[in-house]
Amino acid sequence: MKHLIVILIVAVALYSCSSAPQEPAVHHVRDTVKSVVRTDTGVFIKFSYLLDGLETASELRKARAQGETEPFLKSVFGYDTLGNRILVINSKFNELKNDFVHVSKEEFEVDKDKGSTFSTMYVERNDEWKPKERLGRTLDQKGNVLALETYAPEGSGWVIKTKTFYKYDANNLVTEKTDYRADSLGEWHPVDKVQREFKNALLVTEIISGPAPNNQWALKSKAEYEYNLGNQCSRSTSYIIRNGQWTNYVKSEYTYDAAGTMLECNTYFWNEAYRRWTFYDKEEF
Numbered sequence: 507m508k509h510l511i512v513i514l515i516v517a518v519a520l521y522s523c524s525s526a527p528q529e530p531a532v533h534h535v536r537d538t539v540k541s542v543v544r545t546d547t548g549v550f551i552k553f554s555y556l557l558d559g560l561e562t563a564s565e566l567r568k569a570r571a572q573g574e575t576e577p578f579l580k581s582v583f584g585y586d587t588l589g590n591r592i593l594v595i596n597s598k599f600n601e602l603k604n605d606f607v608h609v610s611k612e613e614f615e616v617d618k619d620k621g622s623t624f625s626t627m628y629v630e631r632n633d634e635w636k637p638k639e640r641l642g643r644t645l646d647q648k649g650n651v652l653a654l655e656t657y658a659p660e661g662s663g664w665v666i667k668t669k670t671f672y673k674y675d676a677n678n679l680v681t682e683k684t685d686y687r688a689d690s691l692g693e694w695h696p697v698d699k700v701q702r703e704f705k706n707a708l709l710v711t712e713i714i715s716g717p718a719p720n721n722q723w724a725l726k727s728k729a730e731y732e733y734n735l736g737n738q739c740s741r742s743t744s745y746i747i748r749n750g751q752w753t754n755y756v757k758s759e760y761t762y763d764a765a766g767t768m769l770e771c772n773t774y775f776w777n778e779a780y781r782r783w784t785f786y787d788k789e790e791f
Contacts (some may be wrong), residue, residue: 525652622645708733773788
């Protein structure tokens, strides 16, 4: 399998440097798809490189003035003979070295017969890949994750740390997520539970509960969502439990233009002393 991954990556590199293939263009397709990614750290231009319908690499470039860009992040992907992605190598541009340097690597194992997948994350330290985390997923026939297990490196192997179980509605939307954590004796204890209610496939309520005595759950927080005629979230309001009752906590209101692009978000905190919402900040897009 490792040889296959190497071959795929090398083939991509050779392909990008070679002359146009003689086969029909529909068989070998190398294309660049551009999109804009906006995050808290800035605006990025995303380029995806495709070969035979598979994304072999992607690159995020920082947007600069006058339409210029500069390198930022790069990912390279490997696949098995069935087209399953089994490798991701992430690199970040180092200005001092004027080159990309490895940051992390993730390897995937797919067992469709058993309905399970594993992914192992590595980080690079002193030019060596060091194991960081391993995830095991149990899937249903629709590909939904029913259970997720996390492992941490211990000695030459792995030790399980957390378990998460999921439930879905008819639209394959997560209606319940329950987390458990193992203690030093290997016994499992509930950490929290998230319950979601959807209407027309739109999330309208989310309730978070924490562990309580006698295997019960204690309510911790709740969020409610409202939507405009375009099914875009126009307001979200969160609540916390205070004196056994739901109390206002944070409210965010969103505005959009005619094309559906978000223009701004105004956030308010509940002032319990004055019993009113207090403006906190505004973010413009």
